[in-house]
Amino acid sequence: MSTHVGPADIAELERHVAPNYHPLPVVLAEAEGAWVTDVEGRRYLDALAGYSALNFGHRHPALIEAAETQLRRVTLTSRAFHHDQLGPFCDDLSRLTGLGSVLPMNTGAEGVETAIKLARRWGYQVRGIPADQATIVVAARNFHGRTTTIVGFSSDPTAREGFGPFTPGFRSVPFGDAQALADAIDETTAAVLLEPIQGEAGVIIPPEGYLTEVRRITRDAGVLFIDDEIQSGLGRTGRTFACDLEEVRPDVMILGKALGGGVVPVSAVIADPDIMDVFTPGSHGSTFGGNPLACAVGRAVVALLETGEFQARATEMGARLATGLKGLRSDRVREVRSIGLWVGIDLEPGVPARAVCEGLLRRGVLSKDAHERTVRLAPPLVITEDEVDLLVAALQDSFDAL
Numbered sequence: 515m516s517t518h519v520g521p522a523d524i525a526e527l528e529r530h531v532a533p534n535y536h537p538l539p540v541v542l543a544e545a546e547g548a549w550v551t552d553v554e555g556r557r558y559l560d561a562l563a564g565y566s567a568l569n570f571g572h573r574h575p576a577l578i579e580a581a582e583t584q585l586r587r588v589t590l591t592s593r594a595f596h597h598d599q600l601g602p603f604c605d606d607l608s609r610l611t612g613l614g615s616v617l618p619m620n621t622g623a624e625g626v627e628t629a630i631k632l633a634r635r636w637g638y639q640v641r642g643i644p645a646d647q648a649t650i651v652v653a654a655r656n657f658h659g660r661t662t663t664i665v666g667f668s669s670d671p672t673a674r675e676g677f678g679p680f681t682p683g684f685r686s687v688p689f690g691d692a693q694a695l696a697d698a699i700d701e702t703t704a705a706v707l708l709e710p711i712q713g714e715a716g717v718i719i720p721p722e723g724y725l726t727e728v729r730r731i732t733r734d735a736g737v738l739f740i741d742d743e744i745q746s747g748l749g750r751t752g753r754t755f756a757c758d759l760e761e762v763r764p765d766v767m768i769l770g771k772a773l774g775g776g777v778v779p780v781s782a783v784i785a786d787p788d789i790m791d792v793f794t795p796g797s798h799g800s801t802f803g804g805n806p807l808a809c810a811v812g813r814a815v816v817a818l819l820e821t822g823e824f825q826a827r828a829t830e831m832g833a834r835l836a837t838g839l840k841g842l843r844s845d846r847v848r849e850v851r852s853i854g855l856w857v858g859i860d861l862e863p864g865v866p867a868r869a870v871c872e873g874l875l876r877r878g879v880l881s882k883d884a885h886e887r888t889v890r891l892a893p894p895l896v897i898t899e900d901e902v903d904l905l906v907a908a909l910q911d912s913f914d915a916l
């Protein structure tokens with residue numbers, strides 16, 4: 515294409531697209547590894563990686579191979595019948611998590627909804643909570659997805675406004691405050707639901723020992739600890755799961771995003787069988803959940819994680835990125851948080867994060883703001899040293915140009 519694709523062209527191209535997103539002005543056409551190419555042939559380093567759905571980069575050969583092989587066999591059966599990929603996929607996830615029972619779904623929000631249903635039914639049947647009284651303790655500034663129930667316990671007005679009435683039964687406490695969490699638990703509480711590190715809130719890392727405390731408090735109170743690892747899990751932080759950073763074992767884990775390898779939507783809820791077995795035939799399900807294509811790709815994802823290579827890369831490249839970010843010279847930066855290859859850069863008041871992301875786009879780097887004042891980076895774990903350096907240089911240039 516000879517002429518530049520500008521905002522007017524994009525508006526024309528997407529005239530039938532619903533306005534629930536505000537994307538950066540770039541139209542992507544192809545991708546490989548850590549790089550994407552737009553319709554004009556310009557290349558960008560993808561420093562967002564589909565909000566961690568692309569931990570293994572775009573079109574990782576092992577994942578594409580698994581998908582192509584399965585595409586030639588069988589893609590969908592429904593759960594009305596058995597198929598030969600489901601059992602092995604659940605074995606793999608059980609081995610990866612150390613939890614014995616796997617319930618596959620598709621999107622992250624469905625995984626969270628599944629975990630909420632699991633916790634409530636467990637609360638009534640096992641903990642003896644009076645009918646319809648169950649509560650779940652959540653953290654302020656959480657992000658667990660976009661269904662009406664989930665946005666009902668969000669603290670983000672943009673996510674909630676106009677979507678009520680909301681599902682009752684949730685109590686919100688400040689994230690990182692173990693005492694507040696303990697105080698919110700009573701005889702109606704079935705579970706505590708947390709992101710071990712809050713992604714959408716801007717990569718908020720809790721104080722050291724918080725997850726250990728949450729584990730102790732929930733165990734002592736006899737309530738479930740549900741760990742939403744949809745964004746934090748599968749290598750992003752340098753460990754397989756963010757809970758591994760404190761060697762904490764939750765009762766229930768929710769996985770999504772990178773579990774589908776950037777190829778298909780795959781999520782899963784994983785728990786010990788004595789919890790999961792409150793589900794009985796007909797009490798929960800999904801037409802597409804656990805389909806053969808999803809399972810085949812998910813198995814290939816687990817195989818990649820079992821090499822340990824990606825966790826190690828997240829640690830090594832993350833350390834290099836953190837060092838680079840420490841060296842940033844700008845009075846526009848208020849705070850930088852990072853863990854593994856996951857970064858939140860808070861800007862000083864009056865500096866819109868979107869302006870930094872637009873600056874990065876002009877310099878060939880894709881990123882995304884989280885709320886108005888945080889730039890969020892989550893490059894694919896296949897990123898190289900040179901690409902990390904390129905990312906840091908592009909950030910410095912973008913700050914200099916503000």
Ligand SMILES: *Cc1c(COP(=O)(O)O)cnc(C)c1O
Nearest residue numbers: 621622623657658659709744745
């Ligand atoms: C993205 C995300 C979800 C929701 O996943 P979807 O696939 O978008 O429904 C839930 N929890 C966390 C922590 C997430 O980052």
